Amino acid sequence: MEDVREEVAGARRLRSAADLRAMSADAPAPRDFHGALAASFGLIAEIKDRSPSVGPMREENVRAAALAYAESPLVRAASILTNARHFGGAVDRLPAFRSTIGKPILRKDFFLDEYQVREARAFGADAVLLMANVLDASRLAGFYDLARELGMEALFEVHTEEEIGALPCGARMVGINSRKFQSHEGFVAPGSASATDFSLDMGVFALADKLPSGCLRVAESGIRPDSLGEVKARFQAALVGTSLLRDPRGLRPCLADFERAAGLS
Numbered sequence: 001m002e003d004v005r006e007e008v009a010g011a012r013r014l015r016s017a018a019d020l021r022a023m024s025a026d027a028p029a030p031r032d033f034h035g036a037l038a039a040s041f042g043l044i045a046e047i048k049d050r051s052p053s054v055g056p057m058r059e060e061n062v063r064a065a066a067l068a069y070a071e072s073p074l075v076r077a078a079s080i081l082t083n084a085r086h087f088g089g090a091v092d093r094l095p096a097f098r099s100t101i102g103k104p105i106l107r108k109d110f111f112l113d114e115y116q117v118r119e120a121r122a123f124g125a126d127a128v129l130l131m132a133n134v135l136d137a138s139r140l141a142g143f144y145d146l147a148r149e150l151g152m153e154a155l156f157e158v159h160t161e162e163e164i165g166a167l168p169c170g171a172r173m174v175g176i177n178s179r180k181f182q183s184h185e186g187f188v189a190p191g192s193a194s195a196t197d198f199s200l201d202m203g204v205f206a207l208a209d210k211l212p213s214g215c216l217r218v219a220e221s222g223i224r225p226d227s228l229g230e231v232k233a234r235f236q237a238a239l240v241g242t243s244l245l246r247d248p249r250g251l252r253p254c255l256a257d258f259e260r261a262a263g264l265s
Contacts (some may be wrong), residue, residue: 023122023123027122030153032126034172036076037076041235042075044238045072046244048080048087051087051242058251060151061245065245072259073109077127091119098125107127107128110124110145117152127145132159137165155173155175172216178219208234217235219234240258
């Protein structure tokens with residue numbers, strides 16, 4: 001979180017709140033992130049350069065991702081990591097990805113400051129990720145109100161039943177993340193890599209039954225084609241990144257496996 005605060009401070013030095021308001025006025029109108037996923041099961045497919053849990057993604061897969069996501073009937077929206085220090089991202093990459101993919105875009109980052117929410121809209125994001133293990137109930141509600149005021153959707157992320165209880169009334173999209181953030185185990189050292197992701201607890205998906213009635217339910221982290229059937233039984237969407245971006249066969253063959261598992265081919 002200290003790293004994120006440093007990134008936000010650096011962004012403020014580059015662009016003032018007034019700059020963001022001007023950029024937002026010129027930004028393309030928000031796309032309907034919730035609506036893109038509400039009709040039938042689909043993927044929120046992710047783009048990131050690296051991850052603290054396994055290390056670098058495959059560069060060729062990252063390069064192929066935007067166009068492949070644009071062409072896939074299963075990919076209904078995209079998640080773009082903008083955290084620089086731990087995921088290799090940058091917020092100024094959002095407009096290019098949005099243009100190429102042509103589908104609603106989630107800015108995925110550790111949101112700690114309202115500035116980041118405004119920045120997301122200024123760079124063309126259609127939704128933001130709000131994590132219940134990072135924000136207290138008051139800030140979850142406040143950031144959600146701001147996102148909706150700016151025309152964006154919010155995907156709330158939870159890991160425990162207690163965090164579900166902190167969600168604001170009216171939360172329309174909630175993701176359960178199987179990543180064990182409360183544990184220091186399973187994360188690689190900076191500059192290292194792991195062939196296996198040890199930071200997952202897939203059993204947490206059982207919390208789907210505890211989510212607010214009527215919300216769109218999203219499964220996050222650790223999902224592969226062979227587990228998609230179980231995911232579809234409980235969730236309306238899945239956020240998938242590492243399995244696509246690390247597949248040694250290439251991203252498109254892995255994406256085709258997801259499409260077959262979803263019954264699209």
